[in-house]
């Protein structure tokens with residue numbers, strides 16, 4: 530579906546963004562492993578997390594919609610052998626985390642996904658999970674899905690992650706719940722720590738010593754309600770939209786402000802953004818609060834590559850901000866963006882060019898010359914929700930056409946409606 534966005538003179542108002550995608554995936558998985566019934570409050574109900582709900586149902590959990598929430602009847606630590614292939618859709622987080630879970634089960638299961646997910650690297654989880662004792666087959670010797678997993682009999686390992694990836698860390702921690710001896714993961718740089726926080730919430734074994742995270746075999750544990758904060762990654766689109774649109778002020782409420790997610794705020798502040806935020810409560814181990822963004826004249830910056838793992842999904846929207854900044858922005862440390870739902874380095878460069886913005890792309894960097902966004906450009910999402918939303922925002926002040934706008938529903942089904950409301954059209 531193509532969407533024509535007319536030039537937008539201003540954005541005003543308050544928005545509560547949908548639930549956090551990472552926390553929803555984890556809440557569904559741990560609720561399914563728990564004994565008894567619980568409610569997952571304010572989960573994200575979007576393409577990726579509906580895939581997780583479906584997969585956990587196939588593994589024996591009863592997951593039903595209860596208004597906005599999910600009611601979960603857990604299976605306990607021994608999941609059911611699925612009667613059919615498990616379809617992870619577009620969700621990398623689902624495939625990698627559930628590969629960890631299935632490695633701990635004495636069952637046979639096959640994981641597949643859409644064309645994008647079947648291109649994404651799975652060796653980063655299958656290699657260490659095999660070291661733990663899981664039997665995993667897949668295309669290209671387990672590098673690519675479909676993956677066939679027969680788990681059980683795991684032993685803990687000490688594993689230094691070759692890439693900063695919360696998905697790999699989490700896959701190993703989930704497998705570690707079923708392993709003899711300790712499982713230790715060492716991160717090369719801090720990544721989102723939702724798994725560690727959600728383990729603590731359920732009283733599961735978890736110890737953190739600097740970059741080392743340790744877990745061990747879990748005892749059966751009781752179901753417990755979990756409240757999902759608003760997704761910072763979804764809020765990010767509206768933060769930048771308010772900054773680059775004249776005469777704008779947008780407040781986001783109930784947003785997760787976990788410091789392992791908010792690297793974008795640091796960079797936007799350095800760019801001169803009129804931004805404020807405050808943590809107002811802690812919800813089940815996650816800090817939550819509000820963010821306010823007002824129209825700002827941004828300036829280009831050199832981004833610290835250490836910040837990239839703390840804003841890995843926000844690079845497309847940072848590139849949109851850079852397109853409106855005075856001067857040049859240089860973003861290094863982008864090797865992981867090449868293996869997301871699309872090759873995001875290439876997709877960002879192509880969309881900036883479509884909008885008239887001078888850009889150079891290297892193997893793991895982007896250089897963007899701001900201040901040249903043209904009206905009436907075309908956004909090509911490359912089957913990637915974040916690319917669709919980031920460049921719709923980039924084109925907003927001058928008007929833009931977005932191809933395949935339905936991709937937003939992978940993580941943010943109400944995005945277009947929310948945008949129209951803040952633009953005063955609804």
Ligand SMILES: O=C(O)C1=C[C@@H](OP(=O)(O)O)[C@@H](O)[C@H](O)C1
Pocket residue numbers: 550551552622693694695696697699721841842865
């Ligand atoms: O653990 C998670 O929930 C996620 C981790 C990140 O991926 P990587 O672990 O591949 O960096 C991120 O890009 C993804 O959207 C969600």
Ligand SMILES: C=C(OP(=O)(O)O)C(=O)O
Pocket residue numbers: 577619620621622623842869870915940
């Ligand atoms: C990379 C993302 O998700 P996943 O890896 O779960 O597909 C994302 O949401 O931007």
